[in-house]
Amino acid sequence: MIEIHNVHKAFGSLKVIRGVDLEIKKGEVLCLIGASGSGKSTLLQCVNGLEPIQQGEIQVDGISVHAKDTNLNKLRQKLGIVFQQYNAFPHLTALENVALAPRVVKRISKAEARALASKHLKHVGLGDKEDVFPSRLSGGQQQRLAIARALAMEPSYMLFDEVTSALDPELVGEVLDTLRMLKSEGMTMVVVTHDIVFARETGDRIAFFKDGRICEVGEAWQVVNAPREEHTRQFLKRVLA
């Protein structure tokens, strides 16, 4: 379980997150929606400790992310994250991209790491791209590569940070299909997205962010079809128009 308690986060004087409480249960898919700059992506970065927080606490399976004595490198193995910019390692083949972290962090043998990477590449539909460099892959393929790379660490949670926002429209589908597949396999996911339709169909719950706070959180269909908050209604009207 991921527990977020009263988290505050500022970049200098800019307050990005102003008191967020949220729980993500095992097996759940939680979608975070809201306008750009409302703090959704920053929250994800805080959850896996890439960003420090000024106040509050985030716990992953009972371990406090920002506590001084927490081994973040170990904790991050539980938390796969995929970014908007795919961030493939350009000097490595697809297979090496996926095999790197298991080999270096988990210290499994090169052969095992390659077998593991091969399995995860097949899983996201890139079985025929093992020896291809990222520069030869489409955006959608690079994003699926990033997903395979995170999955290879066998995380308990997957965090997705606007993973389709940088993609050409015709490539969005293949990445969303991969996310749907992960949901069907029972993966716990936190998905920051601008795709309301996807959030409603794939998310168990949706949290609507506004100005660094959670304005509304509830069952996915309820938040989209019958929002309780006026702000949510206005936001949905704008993005669904």
Added chain:
Amino acid sequence: MFDYTFLWPLVWAEWPQLLAGARVTLEITILSMAVATVAAFPLALARRAGKGLSCQAATIWVEAARNTPCLVQIYMVYFGLGALGLHIGSYFAVLGAITFNNTGYLAEMFRGGLNAVAPQQFNAGRSLGLTAFQTYKNIIFPQVFRIVYFPFVNQITWAMLNSSLGMIIGLRELTGATQMAQSVSFRTFEFFVVAAGLYYAIAKSVQILARVVAWRAFRRA
């Protein structure tokens, strides 16, 4: 009009001296590049930090090394330090000055290389559970290496050619040795044509070797 008669046998008689000079040139080139490569890394990192005493010191080094003539730098080490009572032989004065010069250029090269790697690559590595060191070793440096590789090879050539300034303070590197050898017969033209050929041969060998290494190391990407 052209009634100059080339007298090559005079040059061949001094061939061992020229080779000995070339050997000194190679030594200075290799040693100065090796030391400068090690020294340039902390300088590049200090400059990247953007503030603090070490950044200022690194900036002064880089500015002085890149914006004054290499000959002046050699004079500073040989005569300047000499005037202060620190007497250094011409070999180590040239080695020191060229290393100083190389370090300034390489520091900026490495800094540029580090800046050229997308900053998200670091987070991508850390988010997979790699430590900062593992991320630099496996993800950042291999990319920087590719970016700085050919500029680095240029610097090797540049260091080798700069070492010819050693002649001015009496070092018998290739130019110094050639100067000495021709002073007996004053067949300056012949001697320096051969010296130029040797410089060219060394520079070309370095560049061809570098291409072979690059082909083996980078052909995959």
